[in-house]
Amino acid sequence: MxxxxxxxxxxxxxxxxxxxxxxxxxxxxxxxxxxxxxxxxxxxxxxxxxxxxxxxxxxxxxxxxxxxxxxxxxxxxxxxxxxxxxxxxxxxxxxxxxxxxxxxxxxxxxxxxHIGYQTGWFGLHRRAALEAGETLLVHAAAGGVGSAAVQLGKAAGATVIGVVGGAEKVPVARELGCDVVIDRRSEDVVARVKEVTGGRGADVVYDPVGGEAYTQSTKVVAFEGRIVVVGFASGVIPSPGLNHALVKNYSILGLHWGLYATKNPKLILRCHEQLTDLAARGAIKxxxxxxxxxxxxxxxxxxxxxxxxxxxxxxxxxxxxxxxxxxxxx
Structure with missing residues (x-):
């Protein structure tokens, strides 16, 4: 072979x-x-x-x-x-x-x-408990991991803000279902998020990027918001200021999806059943x-x-x- x-x-x-x-x-x-x-x-x-x-x-x-x-x-x-x-x-x-x-x-x-959508489902539902009507911010929204989170967020009834890197990725994120798309290369991400949320910020932030994206997340996360740390595609692992999380009342949630295979594999099967149903209904693709x-x-x-x-x-x-x-x- x-x-x-x-x-x-x-x-x-x-x-x-x-x-x-x-x-x-x-x-x-x-x-x-x-x-x-x-x-x-x-x-x-x-x-x-x-x-x-x-x-x-x-x-x-x-x-x-x-x-x-x-x-x-x-x-x-x-x-x-x-x-x-x-x-x-x-x-x-x-x-x-x-x-x-x-x-x-x-x-x-x-x-x-499998991997991207399972990660998105566990991150948004198991870890962050995303609710219908909440605002979800997805970094790298036009990428493989981010695109799955966008679709899952829309399927859950959230308003989705997508952050992308480049004008060519803006229409991709819109097609995926983002209600608002921000090009980090030409727009001020923090100012734009505050503008579209009336200053409140995002209830849940999904971050597979790290680095500057994480810093932006801490500035736009809402009161009692949740930042889900998925990965570090930027190559920079942040060092969070826990005093900042304290004074703003937000949570930092880690997600290592692979651990569920050994810690609670039944959840992976349950998630797959839900993803299969969402795919059959056309809610995710x-x-x-x-x-x-x-x-x-x-x-x-x-x-x-x-x-x-x-x-x-x-x-x-x-x-x-x-x-x-x-x-x-x-």
């Missing part, structure tokens, strides 16, 4: 190599999956660089989220067991973690449903901006790492080399 391998840590475009390999053999409790589509996540970039909390032994195949097919023909969503990741024709996954792929989504959309063939994976991972993509970029092994599909189903 063909698979992308990382033999040394570095930038994806420089260290990912497409190679012919033996098809992996599943271990105890694992299954072999034919990869129908593999979604690119920011952790794939960080693992390639050697900067993620999980560091698989070299060499390894990246790809932590796929829509795959079992040997008996079932279409499933899975998180591959590294080092046999999803940027390959076949991957290995733990049988207990397999989830049925929703019939309402195609392979690329199903591959992008992963924004797949690009479907790329296997040969284009390294370049695609690099672009995700560089922050120049919108929505989700998904590798579809069945696409022929040299072809690429934007938006429309493969």
């Amino acid at each position: 063909q698979a992308w391998q990382v033999h040394e840590n570095g930038e994806p475009s420089e260290v990912m190599r497409l190679q012919d390999m033996e098809t992996p053999t599943p271990g105890d409790g694992q299954v072999l999956l034919k990869v129908r589509a593999a979604n690119i996540n920011f952790p794939d970039v960080l693992m390639t660089r050697g900067q993620y909390q999980v560091r698989p032994p070299l060499p390894f195949t990246p790809g932590v989220e796929i829509c795959g097919e079992t040997e008996d023909g079932r279409r499933v969503i899975a998180n591959p067991a590294l080092p046999y990741g999803g940027f390959a024709e076949y991957a290995v996954a733990d049988a207990v973690g397999l989830l049925p792929a929703p019939d309402s989504l195609d392979d690329a959309e199903a591959a992008a449903l 992963p924004l797949v901006s690009e479907r790329v063939p296997m040969a284009g994976a390294a370049d695609a991972v690099q672009r995700v790492g560089d922050g120049v993509t919108t929505g989700r970029v998904v590798i579809v092994p069945s696409l022929e080399a040299g072809s690429q599909e934007n938006g429309a189903a493969a």
